[in-house]
Amino acid sequence: MAARIRGKDWSSTVLGPRPQWPLELTTTLGLILDSAFPQSLLWGDDFVTFFNDAYTVILGKKPDALGRPYREIWAEAWDEVSGIVNAAMRGEASFHENLPLELDRGSGPQKGWWTFSVSPVRYANDEVGGVLVTAWETTKLVLAEREAVRQAKELERFSALVPEMLWVTRVPNHVAWANQRMIDFLGVDPTTIGDDWPSIVHQDDVQAIRLRFEKALSRRTTFESRHRLRRNDGQFRWVLVRSEPVLDADGEIEGWYSAATDVHDWHLAMESIHSKEELFETFAHSSHNVLWIVDLETQQIEYLAGDTTHLWGEQTASQLRSWNDWLETVHPDDRDRQIDFLPRLQAGELICEEYRVVGGDGQIRKIRETLFAVPDREGSIRSVGGIAERIDAQDHQQIYLVGLEPGEEARLAGRFWRRGYKPRTFETIEQFVKIATALQAGCILFSVPSAPNSLGRILGALGNRRRSFRIIALTPEHGNAQEVRSLMKMGAFDVLPGTGGGEEQLLRAVREALHAVTEREEASAPGAQSARERLAALSPREREVLSRLLTGLSSKLIAKELGLSPRTIEVHRANIKDKLQVGTMSEAMALAASAGLA
Numbered sequence: 001m002a003a004r005i006r007g008k009d010w011s012s013t014v015l016g017p018r019p020q021w022p023l024e025l026t027t028t029l030g031l032i033l034d035s036a037f038p039q040s041l042l043w044g045d046d047f048v049t050f051f052n053d054a055y056t057v058i059l060g061k062k063p064d065a066l067g068r069p070y071r072e073i074w075a076e077a078w079d080e081v082s083g084i085v086n087a088a089m090r091g092e093a094s095f096h097e098n099l100p101l102e103l104d105r106g107s108g109p110q111k112g113w114w115t116f117s118v119s120p121v122r123y124a125n126d127e128v129g130g131v132l133v134t135a136w137e138t139t140k141l142v143l144a145e146r147e148a149v150r151q152a153k154e155l156e157r158f159s160a161l162v163p164e165m166l167w168v169t170r171v172p173n174h175v176a177w178a179n180q181r182m183i184d185f186l187g188v189d190p191t192t193i194g195d196d197w198p199s200i201v202h203q204d205d206v207q208a209i210r211l212r213f214e215k216a217l218s219r220r221t222t223f224e225s226r227h228r229l230r231r232n233d234g235q236f237r238w239v240l241v242r243s244e245p246v247l248d249a250d251g252e253i254e255g256w257y258s259a260a261t262d263v264h265d266w267h268l269a270m271e272s273i274h275s276k277e278e279l280f281e282t283f284a285h286s287s288h289n290v291l292w293i294v295d296l297e298t299q300q301i302e303y304l305a306g307d308t309t310h311l312w313g314e315q316t317a318s319q320l321r322s323w324n325d326w327l328e329t330v331h332p333d334d335r336d337r338q339i340d341f342l343p344r345l346q347a348g349e350l351i352c353e354e355y356r357v358v359g360g361d362g363q364i365r366k367i368r369e370t371l372f373a374v375p376d377r378e379g380s381i382r383s384v385g386g387i388a389e390r391i392d393a394q395d396h397q398q399i400y401l402v403g404l405e406p407g408e409e410a411r412l413a414g415r416f417w418r419r420g421y422k423p424r425t426f427e428t429i430e431q432f433v434k435i436a437t438a439l440q441a442g443c444i445l446f447s448v449p450s451a452p453n454s455l456g457r458i459l460g461a462l463g464n465r466r467r468s469f470r471i472i473a474l475t476p477e478h479g480n481a482q483e484v485r486s487l488m489k490m491g492a493f494d495v496l497p498g499t500g501g502g503e504e505q506l507l508r509a510v511r512e513a514l515h516a517v518t519e520r521e522e523a524s525a526p527g528a529q530s531a532r533e534r535l536a537a538l539s540p541r542e543r544e545v546l547s548r549l550l551t552g553l554s555s556k557l558i559a560k561e562l563g564l565s566p567r568t569i570e571v572h573r574a575n576i577k578d579k580l581q582v583g584t585m586s587e588a589m590a591l592a593a594s595a596g597l598a
Helices: 002-007 023-033 053-059 075-089 139-161 180-186 194-200 206-219 264-272 276-284 308-312 323-329 332-338 341-346 406-418 429-438 454-468 481-490 503-522 528-535 540-550 555-562 566-580 585-594
Strands: 039-043 048-051 094-104 109-122 128-137 165-171 174-178 223-230 236-247 253-262 290-295 301-306 351-358 364-375 381-390 398-402 422-426 442-447 469-475 494-497
Touching (some): 139 180, 165 180, 194 223, 206 236, 301 323, 308 381, 406 422, 406 503, 442 503, 469 503, 540 555
Parallel strands (some): 398 442, 469 494
Antiparallel strands (some): 109 128, 290 301
């Protein structure tokens, strides 16, 4: 490129003959010509363009660009970059990362991404004479990052489908990734455990695991183990673990892909139970699942165990005596698929099916069932059985601990784990607010002193999903009636002492809150049209007050913003509840949110 610049006749250009060029131009030009990084230099008000050899890759098949105005070379992108270049001529340097541009490099317009810096080049008198552009195409990087994000989302979706706990280990004793099922089982993210992994394994199994792992490590083979793992409630459960080594180019292990299946119930059953009925009984009482056995000759149900009421309702469950009784409970639209089940099962087929049943209460429930043959001692199939589970029931067990002291947070989290709930902790209100809209419905416990206007910020972050949560405030001012009344007016479901009070008091409040969430989720919510009709009864001033309550503002702040007295705001709040026909402001805000009031 240096030879091309020296060989070009510049006398007819705005720059004139090369010997007349200013020192700043020739000095900067010498710098970019010696650079291996793609650079261009735009000089003067016409942005006469110079560039080095590395920059020719960016130009592609464009006509000779040397000495031409920059706006002509990149005419197709001038609208996007002109402001950047002009700002540099005014002395403003800038840096742009992964900027999308559609450029024609000789093969038609193509979209790409570019990272570049733009710097002014000054004369000795500090005036700007030109612009130095250092650029690099990042299209492949951007596309690779997008593909990585897509693949990560695919992995997350896939891992949610399988019943196993999955994790990836990159270096010894360090988990790099785990699926949500693994996190839920342990009650802690495995990526934070590190060398402390023995703390989640039964102490009697640790040494055996070490020996098996060292053997697999030395032989570069699959690691398999059946041992006890501590669940989030403190109970140790038997799991079956299988880990496949990941080898690098040199054949050395650089990580492990692992899966664990909870086999606790089956492990105990195989140790202590010898009859099929006892095996089914034990498994049935570990969940809502229903286990049954039908005699093929009489088609009578000879064994039925588990939570039958959960699947069919109390009235229907008590009347199930035969295969035909069961068939009658199947939804008419799904019944045709069930008619040939018995012959297929007698032939030894394994059947997996999803269908609907209609209980005596008229409620339609969705069932997933696995049906199988039950051979006798001689191998003859005289009975068939099935395991059925309800897959449409909502079970809200999520508890969110927000802004609590570390010691208190650990104490409450452990208490909830032992009771079968699913606690999740947030050190600050800010952490909770960032992801509030993506959380599952549940109960929120927050510490009132954790941040100013904590309740208002939580309600504001939840937006129109606030009706899917119940909030319990923990405050040292529990004895202050005015403080409690203020929190309840703002939308708290309950207010307890800062330590949560006694264990029974706290658990009772949480149970009531989660029950209220479940009832709200299952109930038929009033339509948006009905909500809008109720809102139409409000005066303009009442709508202003309600919209500000939705953002989490207190009555005092609303009064200040609207230029009214706090007493007047309280009158408006009372009128709002009367006109909307609700009992609390929390219900009023939920109704307003459902109607789309901003």
